[in-house]
Amino acid sequence: MIKLSHVSKEYPRRGHALRDVSFHIRKGEFAFLTGHSGSGKSTTLRLIHMADRPSEGEVRVSGYSSERVTERDLWKVRRRVGFVFQDFRLLPGRTALENVAFVLEVTGTPQRAIQPKAQRLLAQVGLAPKVGADVNELSGGEQQRVAIARALANDPYVLLADEPTGNLDDRATRGVMDLFWDINAKGMAVLMATHDLEVMRRHPIARVLELDPGRPVYDSEAAERPGAEEADLPGAEEAEPTGTKAPEPAVDAPATAPTAVESAVGPSEAGGEPTP
Numbered sequence: 001m002i003k004l005s006h007v008s009k010e011y012p013r014r015g016h017a018l019r020d021v022s023f024h025i026r027k028g029e030f031a032f033l034t035g036h037s038g039s040g041k042s043t044t045l046r047l048i049h050m051a052d053r054p055s056e057g058e059v060r061v062s063g064y065s066s067e068r069v070t071e072r073d074l075w076k077v078r079r080r081v082g083f084v085f086q087d088f089r090l091l092p093g094r095t096a097l098e099n100v101a102f103v104l105e106v107t108g109t110p111q112r113a114i115q116p117k118a119q120r121l122l123a124q125v126g127l128a129p130k131v132g133a134d135v136n137e138l139s140g141g142e143q144q145r146v147a148i149a150r151a152l153a154n155d156p157y158v159l160l161a162d163e164p165t166g167n168l169d170d171r172a173t174r175g176v177m178d179l180f181w182d183i184n185a186k187g188m189a190v191l192m193a194t195h196d197l198e199v200m201r202r203h204p205i206a207r208v209l210e211l212d213p214g215r216p217v218y219d220s221e222a223a224e225r226p227g228a229e230e231a232d233l234p235g236a237e238e239a240e241p242t243g244t245k246a247p248e249p250a251v252d253a254p255a256t257a258p259t260a261v262e263s264a265v266g267p268s269e270a271g272g273e274p275t276p
């Protein structure tokens, strides 16, 4: 479903953030992407979100290839990759419901479906009693749940999370991790960047992929299941053939919508300043 093949990413003047990274995330998988600060975790997630293109190699997401994706398809695929950030990135001064409804609106959900769907998403993350609360009045854990509900709004193929527990206390961290496991148990793949060893220790059945500056140095799956790495050989493609059409939301967003989605949910609005 997600496949990186010999992916490198070079930033002008900064050199390589990633160098020859290959891995494959299957439907329904739960994987941690770990490594020290600066090892390339966020860069990897941005490439999978197709917010950025690799300098070399190929990123495939549900049949779309970074090498061939058109501008129009780019937005289709980006809309279907849920993204959760360390700092939540909610619209301040708006309610939980408005935050989720906004994304549904800009991605073209029919007007009368928006409220019920936003309610259902917030109920799914355990926030039914807080739908009308201003997000500024919610705890960190609750804010992250709103962000997760928002990430689930367009029925994503995969949920990407970049250090989603980095700003949370231990109790909120456990709650958010339980929620990710719930979501994963319903069949959604989750790829979570973290350098929190304690979080990973508490979830020993998850796959662990480790980067050490920009290079893949460990994959628990390849380590524990001899032959597993064969899945990454050319020709061992997963069930989705090249060019498979992704199922579409009921109504297509207007051409200007992606910019709004981008600013609401996309990682590239973070601007050019890299994390040191």
Ligand SMILES: Nc1ncnc2c1ncn2[C@@H]1O[C@H](COP(=O)(O)OP(=O)(O)O)[C@@H](O)[C@H]1O
Pocket (backbone or CB within 6 Å): 011, 012, 014, 016, 017, 035, 036, 037, 038, 039, 040, 041, 042, 043, 044, 272, 273, 274, 275, 276
């Ligand atoms: N937009 C950018 N422009 C230039 N360099 C970047 C950019 N984003 C990341 N980098 C550099 O790429 C490397 C990996 O960064 P990053 O992916 O943020 O790592 P991590 O998320 O593991 O901390 C770092 O050296 C970082 O400075």
Ligand SMILES: [Mg+2]
Pocket (backbone or CB within 6 Å): 038, 041, 042, 043, 162, 275
């Ligand atoms: Mg990062």
